[in-house]
Amino acid sequence: MGVITPGFTGRARGGNPRLPPGQYLTEDFPVLSAGPTQRVHLDKWEFAVTTEKGEKRSWSFRELTSLPSEKFTVDIHCVTQWSKLDTRWRGVPVETLIGDLDTEADYVLAHSYGGYTTNLPLADLLDGQAWIAYEYNGKPLTPEHGGPARLLVPHLYLWKSAKWVRGLELATKDEPGFWESSGYHDYGDPWREQRYQGD
Amino acid sequence: MARTAVSGRLAWRVANLAEIRQETATARTLVFDVPGWPGHLAGQHVDVRLTAADGYTAQRSYSLAAPSDGDRLELTVQRVAGGEVSEHLTGPYAVGDPVEIRGPIGGWFVWRPTDPAPVLLVAGGSGVVPLMAMIRARRAAGSRALFRLVYSVRTPADLYYAAELRKPYAGLDVTYVYTRELPDGAPGIPRRISVATLNTASWPTDFGPTTFVCGPTAFVETVADALLALGHSPHSIRTERFGPSRD
Numbered sequence: 001m002g003v004i005t006p007g008f009t010g011r012a013r014g015g016n017p018r019l020p021p022g023q024y025l026t027e028d029f030p031v032l033s034a035g036p037t038q039r040v041h042l043d044k045w046e047f048a049v050t051t052e053k054g055e056k057r058s059w060s061f062r063e064l065t066s067l068p069s070e071k072f073t074v075d076i077h078c079v080t081q082w083s084k085l086d087t088r089w090r091g092v093p094v095e096t097l098i099g100d101l102d103t104e105a106d107y108v109l110a111h112s113y114g115g116y117t118t119n120l121p122l123a124d125l126l127d128g129q130a131w132i133a134y135e136y137n138g139k140p141l142t143p144e145h146g147g148p149a150r151l152l153v154p155h156l157y158l159w160k161s162a163k164w165v166r167g168l169e170l171a172t173k174d175e176p177g178f179w180e181s182s183g184y185h186d187y188g189d190p191w192r193e194q195r196y197q198g199d
Numbered sequence: 200m201a202r203t204a205v206s207g208r209l210a211w212r213v214a215n216l217a218e219i220r221q222e223t224a225t226a227r228t229l230v231f232d233v234p235g236w237p238g239h240l241a242g243q244h245v246d247v248r249l250t251a252a253d254g255y256t257a258q259r260s261y262s263l264a265a266p267s268d269g270d271r272l273e274l275t276v277q278r279v280a281g282g283e284v285s286e287h288l289t290g291p292y293a294v295g296d297p298v299e300i301r302g303p304i305g306g307w308f309v310w311r312p313t314d315p316a317p318v319l320l321v322a323g324g325s326g327v328v329p330l331m332a333m334i335r336a337r338r339a340a341g342s343r344a345l346f347r348l349v350y351s352v353r354t355p356a357d358l359y360y361a362a363e364l365r366k367p368y369a370g371l372d373v374t375y376v377y378t379r380e381l382p383d384g385a386p387g388i389p390r391r392i393s394v395a396t397l398n399t400a401s402w403p404t405d406f407g408p409t410t411f412v413c414g415p416t417a418f419v420e421t422v423a424d425a426l427l428a429l430g431h432s433p434h435s436i437r438t439e440r441f442g443p444s445r446d
Binding site: 002005011 | 250258
């Protein structure tokens with residue numbers, strides 16, 4: 001047990017089993033980003049997947065939203081300790097976008113408009129675990145929350161769900177992204193409280 | 200891209216409260232002694248963990264309010280109604296009581312005294328805390344980088360660090376924006392920060408300034424959009440937001 005702070009009793013008990021350790025519930029949808037909100041013109045928006053051999057596939061926004069999409073409801077968890085339950089989205093499963101690309105990659109570096117990056121194991125983006133999401137709560141995803149489209153990987157802390165995503169780069173080597181280079185955990189599992197390096 | 204040296208696991212350290220300074224009716228600065236503190240940069244934050252007698256814990260992130268000073272560090276905590284941690288830290292929490300702290304965290308929203316570029320700081324309410332750490336770091340280091348602070352609050356009674364900011368200090372200009380109530384005798388009417396405010400207070404883009412914006416989400420969105428409209432490059436604007444989004 002940690003050091004006891006006299007008089008502190010705490011409040012958020014009752015143990016909601018859907019809350020990872022150290023998280024508290026919020027009804028709001030807080031916004032966290034490292035710089036200004038990116039505003040990308042839909043006409044200029046492009047999303048691309050590239051393989052470690054340089055093979056590339058890309059989609060315009062119209063093309064992306066014409067692909068078979070899924071509506072899904074998931075819980076999301078931010079490393080700054082808030083969690084939000086039952087958030088409703090629509091998007092294209094990452095698996096659909098990777099399709100039958102010829103790759104031996106184990107890792108992915110997600111790139112965003114504005115220069116943000118984050119790294120993930122490829123396996124964490126497949127099998128219905130991740131989407132390129134473009135609707136939230138039945139409406140187009142707002143720029144504040146990463147619109148026109150963001151990566152959504154709800155089983156990892158939300159910094160992995162890159163806002164304003166513009167591409168996924170498949171790679172055979174793991175390379176840390178923006179926050180991972182500044183001391184955040186390489187993987188970021190909320191249930192194991194992998195907030196920072198070494199957790 | 201900024202890279203912060205990180206050595207191994209971020210350890211939880213025991214911090215003992217050494218001093219309390221009341222900033223406003225609902226905010227206080229907590230000065231801690233943290234033996235073994237590794238030091239930090241202005242703009243970084245820490246995680247604070249409280250543990251109840253039965254082992255229940257709660258942790259939150261708080262910005263550091265002052266630059267690195269040996270084993271000492273300062274946080275300014277705003278009481279949030281119903282805030283499990285903030286209500287304790289701004290209420291019963293007393294000198295001598297321990298908490299656990301780990302950090303420092305964050306290598307992006309930081310100012311380094313070796314950087315000579317002009318700096319614009321834009322604070323909304325309690326968002327002034329990490330920006331004050333930068334102002335104090337500039338002073339402590341004897342930096343001659345030019346600083347401007349635009350500080351938006353509801354009323355004069357909501358100002359943090361009021362006495363310290365009121366003292367003239369070469370190279371630091373402060374502009375106050377009051378959104379609900381002006382100081383006694385001040386001309387004009389309360390208003391929100393606008394493109395005009397920022398056009399007056401920001402540095403010309405060809406000075407190559409760095410801008411740090413910290414405050415509630417809607418405030419940061421407004422300010423960052425205005426700065427972009429004034430021609431600042433997105434890469435020169437660093438932001439920290441808290442609270443809910445506008446939608």
